[in-house]
Amino acid sequence: LLILKFVILFAGFQVCLAEMSPADSSILNGEIALESFWEIGQYKRSVRRIEDAPRLCSELSLLIRERSEIEAAYAKSLQQWSKKWSEHVDKGVEYGSAQEAWKALLQEGRSKADLHLKRRDRLIDEVFNVIKIWSKDNFHKTAFGAVKESKEIEESFKRAQKPWAKLYGKILKAKREYFSSSRMERSAVNQEKNAAGNPEISREQVKKFHEKMVKCQTEREKAEEEYRKTVAAISDYKSTYQADMMQVFKRCQELELKRLKFFKEMLKGAHDCLNMSNEPK
Template sequence: MVCDQVKSMAVDVDRMSTLPPEVATEDATKQSFWMPGNYQRTVKRTEDAFQACNDIVVCFQERARVERQYAQQLSEWSNKWKPLVDSSPLYGSLLQAWQCFLSSADRLAALHSSVCRSLVSEDGDRVRTWQKETFHKKLFGGFKESQDFGTGFARAQKPWAKRLKKLDKARSAFHKVQRKEQTARDREVHAKGNPDVAIEKQKKIQEERELAQQETEKVRARYEKVLEEVTRYAPRYMEEMECIFDQSQEEERKRISFLKQAFLSVHRHLDVTNNESVKAVYNELHNTLMAINEQDDLRWWKNTHGPGMPTDWPQFQEWTPEKKSKKGKKEKEVESQQGTIERSVMIGGVKVRALYDYDGQETDELSFKAGEEFLKTEDEDDQGWCRGMKDGGREGLYPANYVETV
């Protein structure tokens, strides 16, 4: 491989020697890494990478603001609609489905707030910390890493640049004597075809041409010697330059590897499609929507506000005088307890299931969660309250329309 590169460089050097000076300069500037000064693009890569880290942090800080604003808007939307939904004319499973959209928005708002925090405090800080540890600023500007690479390249290239300068000087001298020889040849040809030129003049012109030719051969030999010296030095020059370049490549490889992991971390935080919490939110919402049951809702409405409501139909009642009795306080308490037991045995035993959560406001009220089952011990009164008893023996009142008969 080195031999091929040496041949290629020899061709480049030779091609440069045959081009006009302005073309050779342009070629050296635009093309080969091996030409003097062209290593600066590799050195500048360090400073460019530092600036790229700044841009990455700012970029994802802006994305974090977008996530925070989205979370804020979700919360505002949910808070705005909650009272309206809760007081809407919908009921049963359809109302629960609508309410689930709002609770899902609250949970998503919390998740997107978490994404915002991760982008700033985790990903952003990670890049900043690595940047501080990797790039060491100099007192008067620039970075130690880029200075070290620049110094290494310059040191390796100095002998090569010196030889190239010597080669360029030899090439210029060779081209100069070539032009001089060509001028002498043209004069000789013109003199031979011109009868007005004297023989002595023609001989003199011929001698000048021969001297120019000898000078050309002499300068050519010097030029070829310098070119041979440059070609012979090329492998060592390439080895030293490649050594510095490999060090630069290794630093760049570490940068690329780190930024790859940083981007993957950002992706992991942004990709909510693989977030189990997000999946849980939408799975619950989907299950709630699928649980909408028109038959259950209609049955609830029928039993709560329709023909299924318990009603005391008018009946003929005889007037029965009340009997006054003088019983002791203790006997009245026993009688009251017996009456309660009889009433619960007589009316109780109707199993009901809670449709909604209810927190008792008074000490004589029951509290329960949606889906919980207990016994109804007394039918609904005029105010819409029933009496019930839970498994632990706890008795109390509850709204009749908060349960359904099992």
């Protein structure tokens, strides 16, 4: 019976947590495990997205810069190739319309080199530099090198979760005390029962076993009542906790959605810069 009571009490707390999952699901769209976001410290995955944002900006900048260098290197190779063979054709034995055909091919190489240099310039001006400026405007470093925006979000999460964590700690303590007092009560009941059925044990000793059993029973009842109170307290605080956590999460989500939208624009911009279909032939 005592074990059953313990299971029922703990199940009540688990239901309190489970009832919070639907809101989590509707907001997070599966990005965060349903059962994890509300648990102590599990907001860090959301904080990490903000913390990772400047690094992602740097990585995207590097990607664009390296592609621009590839464009420049290809343009340089075309220029060198065109110059080398132009000098050779001018000094060579080919003549007439055949020579003009050679020169036309070399001119195409020079024109192609110019197009790739334009692609390089556009990638730097329209994408690379824009990412650098955007990252500098939206993310700032603290004196210790941390991302200021992620630290602010993390502190807000900590403040929102602090009362809940305190209540959660009380529940764990009450659970341990209730479970311990239940074990002691069961042991005292068995001791009294064995003593009462043992003719070698005096009535005075049996009385002491009975008093011990009554004391253990009282302590178990007190522990059970305290456990019930802590479960009720955290259940009552659930809606406040949810609201406070979701308020911070929405701020976090807004920052991340802003970054994703910007990255989408920059990646599209890079495709536009590299699209040669609209270039003059």
